[in-house]
Amino acid sequence: MNAMIHVLMYLYYGLASCGPKIQKYLWWKKYLTIIQMIQFHVTIGHTALSLYL
Secondary structure, X not given: OHHHHHHHHHHHHHHXXXXXXXXXXXXXXXXXXXXXXXXXXXXXXXXXXXXXO
8 A cells, every 4th residue: 555655656746847737737636645644544543453452
């Protein structure tokens, strides 16, 4: 899961660095951020669960 999120992140950063012609097609930045937050919370939950069980 972590590797997949990072692939999407670096794909976004690579495309964003190509300039304004490409940046207008990066409408999915908001969804990438939401996916990152979900991953963050799932990881914290998984860690907490493994510590307390």
